[in-house]
Amino acid sequence: MIISELRKLWKKKSFLTLLAFLLACNVGLQILQDRREVIPTNAYRAFDKTLKSMSEQEKEDYIQGYYERVKGLCLVEQVQNMQAAKSEQSTRLIKQLLSENKGVYQNYYEEWKEGGYLIYCTTLDEEEVFAEEIYQRFQKLKKYDNYLDEICQRAQTQSDISIFANADGDSNTKGKPSFAVASANKTAMQYEGLKERKLTFYSYEWVNRIQHTGMAEIVLLLLLFVVVWQMFYEEKKKGLFLIMRTMPAGRLKLCTAKIAALFFNTTLVSLLLYGSVALYYMLRLGKPDFGASIQSVAACQSCPYLITVGQYVMLFVCVRILAVLAFAMLLFLVEVLARHIFWMFLTGIGVIIIGVLLYYLISPAAKGNIMHYSNVFSWFLAKDLLVDYRNLNIMGNPIDTMSIVLVEMVVFIGIMAVTAAFAFCRKRNHTIYRLSRPSFLKRAAKQNVHTKLWRYELTKVLVIYRGGILIFIFLLLMVFQMITFHPYQTPNELRYRWQMQEYKGSLTREKQMKLLKQKKEFENIQKAIRETKIRRIKGEISKEEEESQRMMYESRLAFLPAFQRLYERYNYILKHPGAQFVYEEGYHRLFGIMDNGHCTLFLLLNVVMIVMLAPILTADADRGMNLLLCSTKRGREEREDICFYVSGGLVTIMYLFFLMNIFYQAISGYGLPRCFAPITSLAGYEQFPSWLPIIVVVFGYVVLQWFFLMVLTAFLLWFSKKIGNMLHAIVWEMIIFVIPGVVYSVLR
Amino acid sequence: MLEIIKLTKSYGTKVALKGVSLNLTPGLYGLLGPNGAGKSTLLQLITDNLVPDSGRVLWNGRNIIKANRKYRKCLGYAPQQQGLYDTFTGQQFLAYMGTLKEIPQKELEEQIEWAAQCVNLTKELPLKIRGYSGGMKQRLLVAQAIMGNPKLIVLDEPTAGLDPKERVRLRQVLKELSKEKIILVATHVVSDVESVAKEIIIVKEGTIVAVDKAENLVETYAPGKSLEEVYMQLFSQEYVTEDRR
Numbered sequence: 005m006i007i008s009e010l011r012k013l014w015k016k017k018s019f020l021t022l023l024a025f026l027l028a029c030n031v032g033l034q035i036l037q038d039r040r041e042v043i044p045t046n047a048y049r050a051f052d053k054t055l056k057s058m059s060e061q062e063k064e065d066y067i068q069g070y071y072e073r074v075k076g077l078c079l080v081e082q083v084q085n086m087q088a089a090k091s092e093q094s095t096r097l098i099k100q101l102l103s104e105n106k107g108v109y110q111n112y113y114e115e116w117k118e119g120g121y122l123i124y125c126t127t128l129d130e131e132e133v134f135a136e137e138i139y140q141r142f143q144k145l146k147k148y149d150n151y152l153d154e155i156c157q158r159a160q161t162q163s164d165i166s167i168f169a170n171a172d173g174d175s176n177t178k179g180k181p182s183f184a185v186a187s188a189n190k191t192a193m194q195y196e197g198l199k200e201r202k203l204t205f206y207s208y209e210w211v212n213r214i215q216h217t218g219m220a221e222i223v224l225l226l227l228l229f230v231v232v233w234q235m236f237y238e239e240k241k242k243g244l245f246l247i248m249r250t251m252p253a254g255r256l257k258l259c260t261a262k263i264a265a266l267f268f269n270t271t272l273v274s275l276l277l278y279g280s281v282a283l284y285y286m287l288r289l290g291k292p293d294f295g296a297s298i299q300s301v302a303a304c305q306s307c308p309y310l311i312t313v314g315q316y317v318m319l320f321v322c323v324r325i326l327a328v329l330a331f332a333m334l335l336f337l338v339e340v341l342a343r344h345i346f347w348m349f350l351t352g353i354g355v356i357i358i359g360v361l362l363y364y365l366i367s368p369a370a371k372g373n374i375m376h377y378s379n380v381f382s383w384f385l386a387k388d389l390l391v392d393y394r395n396l397n398i399m400g401n402p403i404d405t406m407s408i409v410l411v412e413m414v415v416f417i418g419i420m421a422v423t424a425a426f427a428f429c430r431k432r433n434h435t436i437y438r439l440s441r442p443s444f445l446k447r448a449a450k451q452n453v454h455t456k457l458w459r460y461e462l463t464k465v466l467v468i469y470r471g472g473i474l475i476f477i478f479l480l481l482m483v484f485q486m487i488t489f490h491p492y493q494t495p496n497e498l499r500y501r502w503q504m505q506e507y508k509g510s511l512t513r514e515k516q517m518k519l520l521k522q523k524k525e526f527e528n529i530q531k532a533i534r535e536t537k538i539r540r541i542k543g544e545i546s547k548e549e550e551e552s553q554r555m556m557y558e559s560r561l562a563f564l565p566a567f568q569r570l571y572e573r574y575n576y577i578l579k580h581p582g583a584q585f586v587y588e589e590g591y592h593r594l595f596g597i598m599d600n601g602h603c604t605l606f607l608l609l610n611v612v613m614i615v616m617l618a619p620i621l622t623a624d625a626d627r628g629m630n631l632l633l634c635s636t637k638r639g640r641e642e643r644e645d646i647c648f649y650v651s652g653g654l655v656t657i658m659y660l661f662f663l664m665n666i667f668y669q670a671i672s673g674y675g676l677p678r679c680f681a682p683i684t685s686l687a688g689y690e691q692f693p694s695w696l697p698i699i700v701v702v703f704g705y706v707v708l709q710w711f712f713l714m715v716l717t718a719f720l721l722w723f724s725k726k727i728g729n730m731l732h733a734i735v736w737e738m739i740i741f742v743i744p745g746v747v748y749s750v751l752r
Numbered sequence: 753m754l755e756i757i758k759l760t761k762s763y764g765t766k767v768a769l770k771g772v773s774l775n776l777t778p779g780l781y782g783l784l785g786p787n788g789a790g791k792s793t794l795l796q797l798i799t800d801n802l803v804p805d806s807g808r809v810l811w812n813g814r815n816i817i818k819a820n821r822k823y824r825k826c827l828g829y830a831p832q833q834q835g836l837y838d839t840f841t842g843q844q845f846l847a848y849m850g851t852l853k854e855i856p857q858k859e860l861e862e863q864i865e866w867a868a869q870c871v872n873l874t875k876e877l878p879l880k881i882r883g884y885s886g887g888m889k890q891r892l893l894v895a896q897a898i899m900g901n902p903k904l905i906v907l908d909e910p911t912a913g914l915d916p917k918e919r920v921r922l923r924q925v926l927k928e929l930s931k932e933k934i935i936l937v938a939t940h941v942v943s944d945v946e947s948v949a950k951e952i953i954i955v956k957e958g959t960i961v962a963v964d965k966a967e968n969l970v971e972t973y974a975p976g977k978s979l980e981e982v983y984m985q986l987f988s989q990e991y992v993t994e995d996r997r
Contacts, residue, residue, distance in 0.1 A: 452844070452847075453843065453847045453860055453861050453864065454847065454851075454857065454860075455847075455850070455851045455855070455856070455857045455860060456851070457851050457852065460844075460847075460848040460851060463840075463844075464837065467839045468837050468838070468839050468840075626835070627835025627836075628831060628832075628835045629835055629836070629837075630801075631796065631799070631801050631829070631831045632829060632830070632831050632849075632893075632896075633852065634799075634800075634801055635799045635800070635801065635824070635827055635829035635906075636824060636827075636849070636852035636853050637821055637824040637825055637852070637853065637854055638851065638852045638853070638854055639852040640820075640824065641821070643852070
């Protein structure tokens, strides 16, 4: 019976498709999240590889050296940037920095000047964040023994205070230590065993990442609802429960099989979900040292158990699965008792919301802290339970949270299972009812009789074909991207931007003079540096004197790359009369549809369009409604045209949000200055007439892109109709339009 | 008047209709025949959802393909399938069909009420279709077919899933409507059309084997017996063959 229960779910194509889709979404979201991280994942992988062949002492030396080196290089960069500013304040700050870090500048200047100093990251800023992160982790590990001593010390102090209090004659606590003392002693005892534990240092980023899979939990909850829905509600809806209850196998046996299948299904779904994330991060970050003690992972240092990283991961997954089972059992019980699916969703979401409120409103150190831990939301946060050791006051006895929560979960699952089985066996009415609309909505519906065909078609697209959900998710994603967008510009780019702002507008005599003067200045600096070097070689000046003179010039030379770009623009303007100085990066970003970020967004827009448009002209054929619709006058003559207009409108709304996102990124990151300047001011657009302002080209570009989307909309509708089946249409359209784009994006 | 002249339709090598000819004037016609006899194909040709290999369908003397727009205004059709839009209410669905039929806004509400009353669905109109039973969906399809005062109503298995009370009620409604309209009802259930049909059309393997009043058919094929016996007699060979299988 269990096997047949399992087959019901795992042989369902719709469930498998949804599962695959959600798993892919989950990994996709992890990829997106990784792209937003300052430190690239490859850095951790390369760093761990470097440490692999080293002893712990060698690792310490290496990390110390690496940290100092990166800090030194950052100091040089900082000084250079400040020197370029040429203000009094910056000069003062430079002096202060140099006096605080004596010799550092001289040590790392040559290396900074030569470049090629980056080891794990692509920019010095990233490298600094990475070095800081690694250094902090290492320091934490180094001080592990102190941390343990501190815990024991705290227990001793608590104990001393208690003895002192008892001596004072506190009758209530006489003979029995207070909870605080007992808790401190228990904590000390728990950590006592961890002394002399051998710690092996690596970044262990894999362990950190698999514990912070925020989206995975949401996907998992969605999947739980789907699993319970598919396993029970569908059967209830079809009236199969009533038939099954009459079978000779027995109701209890049937219910037990269902509960066992639910356990298996939820465990498998959880394992697939966390497994896919773990596998993804293993591919990105490399395999961690599973045999090392868990205290080697900086983030898990306070874990009080004598376990390895591998055991910790298993324990982590087990706790999560137990939490998942508890939640699934609750949904199952509601499903057995309730007569509508709505109650399952309401209870599930309600329990989570209550859990979140209890978790955040009640502090773990507060009096009623048991409520902080005794809720479904807290059960899902396995890391808190495993790492943050805390004793709860259970009738004056200190019991650790992990034990309490484990017992709670097991008891909860047991109660839910027994109650569900009892209810299943005793309950006779397993039919479902429909939730009827409130009377005012019914009245509204009655008044809503109209003859606007486009409104009916719009309702069909948004509600019946679920286009509304797709559009909503797309819009949310666009808004999310806008909110979380943080532009990053290299120092050279910033310098170029400042210079372009200084020179903005048409080329005037003054600007030309200034530019040529600046050019001359740079030439003189280069000449002076060469001469200083020759003088040092000849022995006329010492090395230190050469350094100090060069330092003076080099700060100015930091502006050279930016000036060279500016000078190129100047030459370009000379060749193209009418062109102006315009900082063009924002426009390049705007027009750069094949740039990876935009390309991904545009592909996403295409995917949403395909999934939304495919059913419009195929679903009616699938459900046999085409014959009926085509037997009417407007159904044959106008409906398809109206469907195109409605689809076009919806695609336009999505495109507007897409544009809003792109424009926001271009404006907030780089700016779109001087939009009324001739388009020929932007390099690469010299073939356009010089009287055409940039804004017109931008507008034309937007219109052209919109027109392309409209053509694509028409094509997708036509193609889907030709294919005749929604799923086939989606697959073929993905193959034609999306996969080449993905391949292009990946190969870039 | 609807004239069907030598209609032929094949699906690959299988011939579904072989030179079928018919003349229909106002009244109710029962189209009887076993599964695969060609009933649905004939209805789809009449509703212009299929193009014949040869032959013509004339509406008031004009080929329906040429009189496309005018013909559609006169047509009401209820197909066999029931893949309706679950999230629409019955009223929304009827309003949508009314819009497709170009019923003016002023008349639409009235028409919906009338059609719903005819099929006894007035109370259920504000409910979503997903809550409808099979019989209710069937009645909703019939309701949309009779909306807009069509001159020709084509119904494919309209009584499937209806309880006896609703079956009788629908029969009476169709009988009433057939005074001014041509109503063609394709069905397996002989009793649905026996008492109300002006003529019974019996289709067998793509050809019309008999067109006559019910009583005449009984007299010709099974005197003193019912139309059901006539049907059984006409298709007895098939039953024997099916039994042997």
